[in-house]
Amino acid sequence: MLRLDIKPGESVRIGEGANAITITLEEKSGRNARIAFDADRSVKIARVKDEQTAAQFLRGGLTAQPAA
Numbered sequence: 001m002l003r004l005d006i007k008p009g010e011s012v013r014i015g016e017g018a019n020a021i022t023i024t025l026e027e028k029s030g031r032n033a034r035i036a037f038d039a040d041r042s043v044k045i046a047r048v049k050d051e052q053t054a055a056q057f058l059r060g061g062l063t064a065q066p067a068a
Contacts, residue, residue: 019043 004012011024018040027034037045 021045 006012006025008025008028011022014021014023019042021037021039021043024036024038025033026036039045
């Protein structure tokens with residue numbers, strides 16, 4: 001696991017090319033952070049609360065919900 005400290009407005013990019021994901025910290029307030037993901041629609045993205053749910057997502061049991 002990699003942990004990074006970033007400031008609002010800073011981004012992290014994972015991967016390269018069409019499957020790259022850019023994660024941007026938009027806002028931080030207390031214990032909450034607003035993050036934005038920029039990725040191709042074919043990349044699955046979902047909120048997970050524990051390792052079991054994360055494993056289920058990776059097996060294809062969960063799907064990402066489009067942003068409102």
